[in-house]
Amino acid sequence: MGIIVLIEPQAGHKPDLDGKTWVIAGLRAVHAAPSDPDTPDDPADRTFCGQDTAPLERHSYHPDSPGAHWYPANLTPWVCVGCDTALRG
Template identity: 50%
Template structure:
């Protein structure tokens, strides 16, 4: 599971590359909203598929 910044032209869509540099074209979009401040950015039941580089980029903010 990877994270991408929002597309500047189409809000709600991902930008062209993920935070770790992978192209988003062809990736499935997952709609998920964290439950609140401090909650993980990814669904907790998907931790095993989380990209460590994207997680680091988001958490270092």
């Protein structure tokens, strides 16, 4: 199972993740979702905390080594506690 990192933007904010120009002030939370079994490059319908993935933006981060955090270190303050707990459990 792959893990896909997703960004929940603040209401009315549309991050430009490809251009890396989104502003952290527009960030509500960082979520994780399993990859879709039929399309592994896409997230499943729900995050690990149960949120719908459709309105979330995909982040390009992938852990670079075993034991690495599932999320980018610079986004630690915004990590979804529900997703993090589910992944650690």
